[in-house]
Structure formats: C-alpha cells, structure tokens
Amino acid sequence: MTDTAPHPRPARSAGRELKEKGLFEAARAVFAEEGFKGATTAEIARRAGVPKANLHYYFPTKEALYRAVTEEILTDWLAAASSFDEKDDPKEAITAYIGAKMDLARADPLGSRIWASEILRGAPVIKDFLETTLAEWIASREAIMRRWIEAGKIRPLEPRYFFYMIWATTQHYADFEDQIRALNGGVPLSDEQFQKAKAQVVDTILHGITPL
Amino acid sequence: MTDTAPHPRPARSAGRELKEKGLFEAARAVFAEEGFKGATTAEIARRAGVPKANLHYYFPTKEALYRAVTEEILTDWLAAASSFDEKDDPKEAITAYIGAKMDLARADPLGSRIWASEILRGAPVIKDFLETTLAEWIASREAIMRRWIEAGKIRPLEPRYFFYMIWATTQHYADFEDQIRALNGGVPLSDEQFQKAKAQVVDTILHGITPL
DNA sequence: GTCTATAATCGGATAGAC
C-alpha cells in the first residue's frame, strides 16, 4: 500500500529492530549477572552501544525491559518441557527431557541465570507463572509418572522431587558455570566434556529410578 | 585485671556484639535476595533497626560486611563436606554427605542463596576459594571415588559430574525454595515433606551409581 | 527517530554533634 506520507516505511524499521535486539541481549547479560535490582540501565545501554537515555525510547522502563526478557525465558522453558511428552516410554521420555534441558542450559545459560535470580528475589514477576502454568505442568506430569510407577516401569518415588532433581542438575550447568569453570582449570567445559556430563546425568538418573 | 581507666569494660561490649550480629543477619537476608550490588545498606540497616549511617561504625564498608558474610558460608560449606570423609564405605559416605548438604540447605537457605548469587555475578569474592580450596577438595574426593570404581563398588562415572549433581540437587532446596513453595500450594515444605525429599535424593542417587 | 542536557531521587560513605 502506497500512501501520501513523505517517507513511507514499515511500522518497525530494520534499524529499530536491530537496536531493540541489541538492548534486549545486553539486558539479558546484565540481568543475569547482577539481578533485576543490581542491573543498571546505564550498563545495559553501554553494552548495547546506545546512549543511556535512548534505552527509554525502545523500552519505557527498566521493568518493561525485564519483563520482555523474562517472557521469552518462560517460553523457552516450556518448549524444552514439551520434549517430555513426545514419548510414551519412561526411559525415552526422561532421556529426551533431560537432554533438552541440558541443551537449553548450554545454549542459553543467561536465561537460566535470570530465572534463578528471579526466584532468589522472591519471584515477583514470574510468581503467577509458577503458581499456574508451572504448577499445572508438574501436576499433569506427576500423573504420568504415577502411572509408570503403578505399571512397575519405574521405582516408586514422589514425582515432584524427581523433577526438582532434573531441574536442579541441568540448570546447575548454566547457573554455576563460573564455578564449574574454576574447577576445570579456569576453562569452560569443552563440548566433549559437556556431552559426557549430559550422558552421565541421563545415565545416573535413569538408573536411579529403574526397578531392580 | 583492674586498671586505672575510668570505666573499664570489655573490648567488645555486649551491646556492640548484639548490633553487629543484627546487622550481619539482616545483611545475609538482603544479600540473599538482591545480590551484592542490588542490596542497599539502607535496607540492611532498616531491617536491623539501626540508623543507616551507623552501619559504617560496625562494618567499614558494604563490601567488608559482604566479605564477613561470605567467609562464614565457606566455613559452613566445608564443615558439611567433611561428612563425606567419615566413612570408608561409598554408600555410607555418600548417604552422610547428601544428608549433611540437605540439612545445611534446610538450616541455612540464605547461605546457599548468597553463594549462588556470588557465582552468578562471576564469583569475584570467592573465586580464590573455588580455585584453591574447593578445587583441592574435589580433586582428592575424586581420587577416592575412582578407587571405589576400580574396586567395583560403584558404577564407572566421572566423579566431578557426580558431585555437581549432589551440589545442584541439595542446594536447589535452598536456592529455589520460593519456587518449590509456589508448587506446593503456596506453603513451604513441611518437615515431613523435606525428610521425604531428602530420603528420595539419597535413594535415587545411590541407586543411580550402584552396580547392577 | 535519535541525541544532549538535566531533573529528581537514591546510593554509599563521612563529619561532627551529643
């Protein structure tokens, strides 16, 4: 559609998209390191290479930027969670789920760290998500686990503590990456090391719940 | 010893000890929630019930207060770690260690959260501890684990990823307590629930590493 | 649409009265 405006352009220009994305990514890094309160808009703008006051042109407030960041993280989390449902066999479902969670921790450690930081401060922004979407997710998967237990496919256990173990272990590779690096001679885990860790997590947990 | 000073009194009065302790405990809570940068001396002083400027009389700087807090946490961590060495049998040693780590997470969740927050920001204050004391701890326990593997007492695995699983899972009950609460109908885990979780963590991990 | 300048507030830390 051609209108009479002097400089017809898309509602969101490519330049705007680019700067918005730059601020978004910079914000992820700063929020992950310092948490919501410790992060400063000046530091976010500096890393994104834009004047600090300019940030408010793309995101009205620091909190709006933070909410945009968290929104995406919840989406990614649920996407990984869906891998649990793709198989009917417990061994396959759990293997796929742990693998997806480990891969997410490796691909997006910042997202995991922002989530952790958000929980540490009492989860003011994602509390609703935890109490509704996440609570429903775990409730229904708990039901699946109980059926597997009744069928004798896995050892009797409280499913939610089982999921906590998976979340904790997989997210540890993102949240405590700096500690793991310090214990690895100061260098991050190589891809080979990470794959070995992933295999061991899957292996240990599967053996841990397999009936004798 | 009676000297000639007009008002002989102990070098550190009981009143001072009390206020120092109040500030220390308030600082733990605020550092755990907001991290080092996000925490404010005003909030710490407010919770301790002392004028904000007064904080500097007991601790010269915010960082000095933070360092005092972290120091204690490292000590507690090592104390729990020592429980691994009290038994020669892998099953007993690992049971005792997981139990001690779970009990510490339950008794002092703030300490665990401050540790997590410190790692998230790149561990500037405890980096040296991680690279020396912690690296030595895990190296020597790795050797123990390898002997157990060679003796066929536990399944072959990379010991450090095994310890990461223990740290992640046990500390999760402290660091993600608010998430666990949200998934538990808004109420914290009862003592019975926690004991059940602890038993399941021990059970799953032990089965996970026990030879067929 | 993007920048500079700046307002308004909050932060850690200090000075000095009591």
Add this chain to the structure above:
DNA sequence: GTCTATCCGATTATAGAC
C-alpha cells in the same frame, strides 16, 4: 559509642533540541 545531618556520585527517567 551512637546519633543527625549531609556530601557527592550514581541511578532512573524525562524534556526538548536536532
């Protein structure tokens, strides 16, 4: 030893020029 008053830099956000 403890408090009040306050400095000064940093912080979030806005106003308005370009």
